[in-house]
Amino acid sequence: MKLEALADRIGAKVLAPGRNTNVDLDQVYAGDRISDLLSAAGDHSLLVTNLASNHLVRVAELMDIPGICLVAGQVPDPAILAAAREHGTILMVSPLGLFETCGRIHRVLSAEARAAG
């Protein structure tokens, strides 16, 4: 599933469009432990987190992570937005909390996997 389509399906608002909108998502990492994120995520991952911080965008850039989804309707610092724009990372915000956001993502991806057979 494409990241923009996913944002639409889970009701998240895209704040920074991202350079590569054509990425097919194959993995989601939810959490805030940077070390685990480094090990787990790759260039087809979406990072779902409640940590709206600058270094998160930095990690996304270092690890070629194409998208970040913030939760609970957080309004990120303008610096973070600028960094995401500059690096071409897609940045979206879900109005729901971490648990509910992940639940929706899981439902959408499962439905897609079933449809694909």
Next chain:
Amino acid sequence: MNATRYEIVGGDYERGGAASRSLKEQLKKVGADPAVVRRAMIAAYEAEMNVVIHAQRGELRASLDNGQLDVEVADEGPGIADIEAALRPGFSTASAKARELGFGAGMGLPNIKKNSDRFAIDSAVGRGTTVRFTIVLRPQALYGAGRNSLHIVAEQCRQSFRCIHACPTQAMRVFRGKPQVLDYLCVDCTACIATCPSGALTTRGTRDELTPIPDAVLVVSPPVLTQFGASIRPADVLAVLAEIGFGEIWVTWAAEEALRNAIVQYAETDAAARPVISPACPAVVNLIETKFPSLIPHVAPFLSVMEALRTELDGRRAVFAATCPSQRTAVLSDDAPSKPEVVLPAALRAAVRPRLHSEDAGLPPRRAGSGPALQGSAGVPPADPNRDREGAEGVTDERVLRATGLRHVMSILNAIEDGLANDLTVVEPWACDEGCFGSPLLADDPFLARRRWTPPPDAAGPAVTRRRARPLTPRPGLRLDDDMTKAIGKLARIDKLRRALPGCDCGWCGSPTCATLAEDIVRGRAAADACVRQNPAQETTT
């Protein structure tokens, strides 16, 4: 890019990661492959953030040379009081602020170690910490097969599946009821032979029988002379061997002592890295090349005893009584000017036993003057095993730590790699228990056999050591695909498959772990539905 330096400011979380980012751009410029860049970024970012979290200031220095990336991150921080604890996953001393930001999971150093090919840490409380790591960039060459001597008798396999779990390099598979070995991973260590209950795994000599070659040198090591029980001394066995008919018999004992002394001297004078690791056991050397390439500089640059003796032959024919596959491989390696013959312990036993029991009360027949250089041993009463043993077990030098048995060898090599064994001078690791006495091809218990070894008074054999002409090189494994892009694609598929497998590493599919099965499936060695737990029907067909 030769060497580049980047400043790191402690406590500056806003800019933390800037050094890693610059490094990434450099790596992309030189066309490093994405999988390597990824590993480099994990290691560099963790190291950089360690400085931000714990120190006032620091520096990341990176250099790219000889196809490898060397990174050094040094700080003027508080230092690490307990490095061993710091290397343990989950251990952290990070501040509350760092933890709020998602750091301090205690995975920093373990993550760096996991993602680099070489890793070292140096720290002193009050002075600071330096982390060094190396990542090899070179596309991995296809490793030439045929450098091992494991022989598989497939029809003997009863599918105990023990070998796949015993192998330290995960080289064994049992697919479709037959054991197989991945040559490029096998280090010739005997672990699978020792654990196989049905004799499906063994090794073969170039000759199946010890037949006389009058002008040849027969080379034997202490363990083959102590596998005849309590009442037969090494000198008795030597006397029998002398009767069989060889020009000369060399016992490796003198060369073993000479090698040990040469290594201690090397360690005290011009060692490249300490502790120095003895290359006496060829399987351990293979293991280091395969699993611990960062320890190659620690290996003393000498040939193993049998390899050194081979250079002494001067064109004469020779029969080496090898005790294990790794000795066989070493003796027959391409460097040999002329290929000697190899016999294994079973052939030697078969030749010696009938002669031991043919005449009086289990003692060998004795005819004065019948053998070369061994006349003096006839008629000597049985030695008191507790006397005259000084030096018989080899290591009397307290600077040498002798470690035997694969499990212990692996943990000590890990400790050296982690910088936790810097108190040692020389380590002499042997893959088998009690050294070569523990080879599963021998008949007696390793401890009994070693206890029974007393150097015969007139055992002959050159006390030779030889420097290694060709340096050891890391064994890079087998490329996933010649095409780098396809290889990366396969890597991603392996990763995805692995995550879909149960992760129990039960081995019922015939592959040692779920991760190795994922690789086997992508490489086409195993069927896509090979997992027995996910596809219970498989159980009856494997």
